[in-house]
Amino acid sequence: MNTNNGEFINAVKGNVAFYLPQLFEFIPESESFWNDADKRFKNKIQERLTLAAGENIQVEITIFDIIFLVKQGNIEAFRFLNFVRKMFSHLFNNLQPDERTMVKKTFKTILKKLDLSYINFVGELAVLNNIMSTKKYRLETVEASLTDSLNTIDFKVRDLKTNESHLVEVVNIHIDSDKVQTNPELIKAFFTHRLSKKLKSKQTQLPFELITVLWGKWQDFKVYTDYFKQYPMHLDNVREPMAYLTFTETDNGSKFENRFMRISRLFDEKWQTSGESNEDSKQH
Known part of the structure; x- marks a missing residue:
């Protein structure tokens, strides 16, 4: 990515207003947070320019960079931002006013993270949106404390039918293509290795689910799709992983679906994959 985007860095709030206005539903435009966000990103750009010393360098992209790439006409960034924008809008509609206040910190974290880790919090909100879109739950707490523990759980929701509370933890996994295995036993071992420690740290008496979000290339997703079509998740209290992917309907990509x-349903229906899963997030 060209690091010389000085014209952008003085207008974070203005660019958000045009490309991602749903953020203002959660973080009012009048808040001083936006001035702080502008300063932080400006400092980040200066840090990149100093490091680059006139050369192109590889950087971890931020949500602000996604907006900048959209301004440059990058179609992959446009499609991903379309997914984020619609998800934020749906989440706003799926939450009650007091629930929206609870997730405000998560939205701020997305903007504060000036590296690829911002996408982990996008994953958290996408999972929450899927849960709340069922209309079966009420959000009780974000980052709920566990009894007799310093650990927290991402979300505590209440089942509207049973009035029972449930705890939900989201784990984002960024897939390394060079380490993807097709052998079912090795796939099973991969998830055991990545999730067992997290499960142990989140022990609780309340009903609990761990939901994994995978980020990677569509070819890697296909491996896990084939696996989970044949095998259930073998770990207790862990749901089948979820993933984001863009599909195009026509050869020129004029119509697309995010x-x-x-993951077992990700490739259902015969759309043409564009190969976009936002793992192309490290730009030169």
Whole structure:
């Protein structure tokens, strides 16, 4: 990515207003947070320019960079931002006013993270949106404290039918293509290795689910799609992973569909994959 985007860095709030206005539903435009966000990103750009010393360098992209790439006409960034924008809008509609206040910190974290880790919090909100879109739950707490523990759980929701509270933890996994295995036993071992420690740290008496969000290339997703079509998740209290992927309907990509769903269903229906899963997030 060209690091010389000085014209952008003085207008974070203005660019958000045009490209991602749903953020103002959660973080009012009048808040001083936006001035702080502008300063932080400006400092980040200066840090990149100093490091680059006139050369192109590889950087971890931020949500602000996604907006900048959209301004440059990058179609992959446009499609991903379309997914984020619609998800934020749906989440706003799926939450009650007091629930929206609870997730405000998560939205701020997305903007504060000036590296690829911002996408982990996008994953958290996407999972929450899927849960709340069922209309079966009420959000009780974000970052709920566990009894007799310093650990927290991402979301505590209440089942509207049973009035029972449930805890939901989201784990984002960024897939390394060079380490993807097709052998079912090795796939099973991969998830055991990545999730067992997290499960142990989140022990609780309340009903609990761990939901994994995978980020990677569509070819890697296909491996896990094939696996989970044949095998259930073997770990207790862990749901089948979810993933984001863009599909195009025509050769020129003029029509597209963003999907965020269980990985076993990700390739259902015969759309043409564009190969976009936002793992192309490290730009030169």
